[in-house]
Amino acid sequence: MPDRHTANARHSAPPAIHYRISATEPYAHIYHVQLTVAHPAAGQQLALPVWIPGSYLVREFSRNLHSLQATQDGRPVTVTALAKNRWQTDCTADAPLVLEYRVYAFDNSVRTAWLDDARGFFNATSLCLRVLGQEDAQHVLLVPPPSQHVAAAEGGTAWQLATALQPVSIDDRGFGEYRAGGYDELADSPVEMGAFWSGSFEACGVPHRFVVAGAGPRFDGERLLADARRICETAIRFWHPDIDQGGQPPHDRYVFLLNAVGSGYGGLEHRHSTALICSRADLPRQGDAPQPDGYGTLLGLISHEYFHTWNVKRMRPTQFARYDYDQENYTELLWFFEGFTSYYDDLLLRRAGLLDDAGYLKLLGKTLHQVAQTPGRQVQSVAQASFDAWVKYYRQDENTANLTVSYYTKGALVALCLDLSLRQQGRTDLDAVMRALWQRSQGGPISEDDVLQALQALSGQDWRAPLAAWVHGTDELPLGPLLARQGITLGHKTPGWALRLGIQVQERSGASPVLRRIQSGSLAEQAGLAVHDEWLGVRLPGGSQDAADNGSQAWRLTALDDLETLLPAGTQRFDALLARDGRLLWRTVALDGLDAPDIPGSAAAAQGEVELGIADAGRLQDWLGKPAAAR
Incomplete structure (x- = not known):
């Protein structure tokens, strides 16, 4: 049953730019997109963004777009690629232009698009071609409900849709038409679909919605809403200390879209929403037990992205x-x-x-x-x-x-x-x-x-x-x-030995740690240690390489932190046993510069945790x- 957002303008002229995005191939992770340009220019050009604002990297979204074709009055129109992300159509200016294409969506991040039988998510920068020359025209986004077998895959739970876009005509689950004042607004409004948890609150009179996909059975949604409300009210009052005397924040609505996964962390800010990702274990839990340490990190992420509502999305x-x-x-x-x-x-x-x-x-x-x-x-x-x-x-x-x-x-x-x-x-x-x-x-x-x-x-x-x-x-x-x-x-x-030597290691279950970073100018770099070396052990002072090669106890497999007790006081150097490219090698680490303040890996420069x-x-x-x- 349509809700109160059903448009009054059903019989008005069609929108200048209309997208229909269908999640009809969840197992193939493919969205079907139909774009209708009501008033195309002759030879209309289109382009897909190469990046998404807030994430400063050219990501080449067009690599996932394929099967692009166009028609006008039911007749095929030639589409010619002009660049990696730009196309030109051989259309006229006297009839609507319809383009259809598919987009592969299998990036479970906040930056691009995702689709499977459990969840859908997308940013328009990944799916919606820009109609060049008409970026400021009204854009309408239609997302129909997914097919029944998608809901069945989730035990029959019906999918919902959440976005900060203004609704035109939607059903009680959020599927239907939304509008944007131009491409910028469309690109700035991610869409979340699935059998998610949803809650709402008001902060200083502004309605907020919080959506969580992938939450477990012990998830404490009320705790998250209460804490998020405190964050939002604090931020609003920071920017608008006159809020109780009639001051107005710049947004009239806000939506948090949080995807809880096995392991992950990040966020991307938008004018009326944010897309977040966190580890499922970091969500607040019901009961009196202490909250997970990662919950505080999640609250910091929420605070960071919400502050961007003012600082980078507007100012x-x-x-x-x-x-x-x-x-x-x-x-x-x-x-x-x-x-x-x-x-x-x-x-x-x-x-x-x-x-x-x-x-x-x-x-x-x-x-x-x-x-x-x-x-x-x-x-x-x-x-x-x-x-x-x-x-x-x-x-x-x-x-x-x-x-x-x-x-x-x-x-x-x-x-x-x-x-x-x-x-x-x-x-x-x-x-x-x-x-x-x-x-x-x-x-x-x-x-x-x-x-x-x-x-x-x-x-x-x-x-x-x-x-x-x-x-x-x-x-x-x-x-x-x-x-x-x-x-x-x-x-x-007091810094550990890895920090003193100027290295970071990657621990591996059941295997020797691997050096993942060497600080420039450090003792490790001076000794010839290199990234990707496996740390196998050390040769004790007074031992011999021949003895080590013969399997005696002159050398030991040891963790880096064990050096504190393993090396005798006053040791000036030790030999590290490493594996590089399938070969064993020794490197002598000199410790006579350990306290030199100009050596990054020295005790003076490589200070421990603050x-x-x-x-x-x-x-x-x-x-x-x-x-x-x-x-």
């Missing part, structure tokens, strides 16, 4: 004022839009009462440690990292950490330095700067100059030099002094503020 880099879907869109400002969002995601959890001070400082210490253990921070500025995201951040390999820095983590620390510096000067804080930028831009594009002007207007100081050093340079950030003045002590745990303590609770509260009442 955004000037280079993103209008997306170019055919190629990379470069900006040096991801340190601000992703990094500052990463600073506030956990901070707002603390303000919402979902984290205590110790929990917040633990997460902040983790970020400090991650950046400290990235040698690339001394090679690449965080502004360069933003620009290079297309070829470096999303194409990581074993050497990435040696050459690049994350605009998420270092960007968050730049925000921390700015916030503490502003607070300690006593005139303003970063919260006020963010709100001033929102007002200045009216929720639109901004540049780095806008950030500098807002900082100067509120603080009375010129911030060009600090930003040049922190954002465009590779100098160390003044974190220690700033934290100390805010009542926080900064210490380090530990932040509270020296002055009053000054800490001046920064973190009083949290909302605990649950």
Whole structure:
């Protein structure tokens, strides 16, 4: 039975652009798409995006599109490929153009499309061809209910559909027609289908819906709704402190689309929704038992993507004022839009009462440690990292950490330095700067100059030099002094041997660990250890290689952390036994430089996990503020 969203304009003119997307081949993971262009141009061209906004990598979505054909007045129309993602039709301008094609959908991420007999999901950037020249016309998306055998495969449970698009005429399960004001809105509105769990709440008067696919029987949906509501209300009040006096957030609805899987984590922001993925084990559980550790991480992800509702989806880099879907869109400002969002995601959890001070400082210490253990921070500025995201951040390999820095983590620390510096000067804080930028831009594009002007207007100081050093340079950030003045002590745990040597290992069940990363300039690199080497053991001081080859106990299979007790005090070197390309080899690791501060793998440089303590609770509260009442 149609619900209240049934359109009043049934007899109005057909939409300019109409898509029908059918999940008729779930076992083949194929969507059928029919695109009708009511008023095509002569020789109408069409294109499929090569990337999706928010995920800065050319993903070549057209590789999954096939069987493209077109008709006009029932007659075949020739379709000619012009480029990897662009086609031209030999049509006239006097009749509707109908195109039909198929899209393979088997990427279980938030970025593309998925279809099987248990679930469907898609972003329009993966399925919907752009009608060039008509991107700003009204677009209508029709998704009919799937065939009966799909529901039967899930034990007879009926599928539902969820999306943030505005409904035109839908049934009580959400299937039917939706509208978008243009292609940008269509591309910014993912669609979830399946036998999912669904709940709703209001935050500061804005209706929110939370959809969870793949939840287990002990899933505590009410807990998730309550915590998500606190996050959303805290974020809305952050950006709109006048909300109780009539202030208005920029969105009139919001939908969380969460896919719970065996193992996974990530999110992609949209103007009225977000697509999330998490491990099923991280969902909140019913009962009085402690919640899984990963649930806190999930709440941080929710907070991060929701903050993007303002910071990047509306207030955004000037280079993103209008997306170019055919190629990379470069900006040096991801340190601000992703990094500052990463600073506030956990901070707002603390303000919402979902984290205590110790929990917040633990997460902040983790970020400090991650950046400290990235040698690339001394090679690449965080502004360069933003620009290079297309070829470096999303194409990581074993050497990435040696050459690049994350605009998420270092960007968050730049925000921390700015916030503490502003607070300690006593005139303003970063919260006020963010709100001033929102007002200045009216929720639109901004540049780095806008950030500098807002900082100067509120603080009375010129911030060009600090930003040049922190954002465009590779100098160390003044974190220690700033934290100390805010009542926080900064210490380090004793590093393990892997960290001292400058390596990361991949543990394997029933097999020797494999070296997965070697820090540039480290003791491991100087000794000739290489990525993909298997770590087999060490030769004890005084042993002989001949003895080892003859099978004596002069060498031992040992984990790296066992070196602490295995090596005698004062040992200057040891021999590591490795396997490389199916061959055994020895490498001598010299320890005489272990305490040299200029060697990344030394004890001085390779500090252990960061530990932040509270020296002055009053000054800490001046920064973190009083949290909302605990649950």
